[in-house]
Amino acid sequence: MHEALFYQTLENKTIRCDLCPNVCFISPNKYGICKIRKNENGILYAETYGKISAAHFDPVEKKPLYHFHSGKKIFSIGSVGCNLKCLFCQNSEISQRSALEYENLYHHSVKEIVELATKRSDNIGIAYTYNEPTVNFEFVLDTAKMAKTKNLKNVVVSNGYINEKPLLEMLEVCDAFNIDLKSFSDDFYKQITFSKLENVKNTLKTIRKSKKHLEITCLIIPTLNDDEKVFEEMSQWISAELGNKTVLHISRYFPRYKMNIPETPIPTLLKLYEIASKYLKFVYLGNTLLNKGNDTTCDKCGKIAISREGYSTYLSGITVQGNCQFCGNKIVEY
Ligand code: SF4
Known part of the structure; x- marks a missing residue:
């Protein structure tokens, strides 16, 4: 097993994990909220290091990234686990599972992943995606470092729930990010995702400051985060704090995991698209078959x-x- 970064061992071998804003206090033989980082005798281990649930050459548009190496492929890998517990999770089969709860994990070394990525000449790099990549921080970082030496790009698709210090380390080797901004309401973040909006806003500002490529995705769930006024505030904030050229993907939700609210109505998506377009120059609609917003x-x-x-x-x-x-x-x- 691979020792984790960003933790402290306290009295009675309890561990404080400082990787994400959950800051879990973990007793011996227990896991943090993400179910990935385990305290064994006062040492924190990253249990999914080198464990891959899926690997595909995807269009870079699928991440989604619409203003970064458009038309190219990116070798996309995922593992299991997430530090949020969103009730509407769209990929809970991998995100809400631990390594023990998921049977189909394949072992790969950093070197093997980088070698696989170099196999296709139209591939631009590696995307860390499918589940939440930041909970697998050590493997992502090691892979990204080696990928960089081969002139490959590194792309992170994340919920943005990471503390500043590890994020800054990631920014040194990663080139592009798609970050979820799930709502602009503190209550939504607290009650539906069990996290805090402020931390995600900080992540977005830190990425913008770094000048690395940034796109944002917002999944619209009827009645929960489709309030036009709140969405307008969010669009204004993105424009003012991150710039009016920040790319925003408004994505259609479908009932999954613990949420059975029916899928987002198309008129809702079109209205929010119109609102966001007042403040932002590049707004897209995702998960729809519409001709608009592509x-x-x-x-x-x-x-x-x-x-x-x-x-x-x-x-x-x-x-x-x-x-x-x-x-x-x-x-x-x-
Ligand atoms: S990364 Fe996992 S263990 Fe560490 S603070 Fe976040 S949820 Fe807790």
């Missing part, structure tokens, strides 16, 4: 730079450097 329109000349159908991406309006073909405006990071 394409990237140049924020300078208004022409379509990238069009999308499902995960097919057509780059007819963009140069290989990521500039608008018509006016030269920089839109996508390559």
Whole structure:
């Protein structure tokens, strides 16, 4: 087993884990809230180090990232576990399980993962995704460090619930982030995800300050986080604090895990899209079959730079450097 980072051993071999804002106090032979980090005799172990639940070459759009190496593939890996307990979790089969509770975990070394990632010439790097990657911090960090030496990009798809010190370490080797901003209500974060909004806002501000690529996803659950006024406040905050070019993906929810509210109505998504678009230049709709909210329109000349159908991406309006073909405006990071 691999020793974890960011912890202190206290009296009676109790451990305080400082990786995420849950700051668990863990007694010997017990796990933290994430079910991943275990106290064994006063040492904290990262139980999912090198344990992979899924690995695929995905379109980078699937993360979702719409302004980062558009049209390319990224080797995407996941494990199990999460430090949040969102009642609406859309991938609880892996996120809400421990390594002991999930049978199909495959062992891979850091070197093997990086070698697999270099197998395809159209692959840009490695995405740490599917479950919450920050609870597998040590493996993500070690892999990202080695990937960097091979000129691969590192992408993190996360709930953003991580303390600043480990986040800064991650920022040194990671290139792009998609962070969930699940609502702009403290009560929603407290009652539905059992966490705090303020910590996620801090993560977003830290990533923005680092100048690494940042996109945000907000999953809309009817009656819980679809209030237009709160959504407008969130859009204003993103624009003011992170910039009006921050990419926002508004995603459709489906009933899963402990939530049986029916899926998000399309008119709700369209209304929120309209609200966000008042403050942000790049707003998209995800998890729908709509024709709206897929394409990237140049924020300078208004022409379509990238069009999308499902995960097919057509780059007819963009140069290989990521500039608008018509006016030269920089839109996508390559
Ligand atoms: S990473 Fe896990 S063990 Fe550590 S504080 Fe967060 S939930 Fe607790």
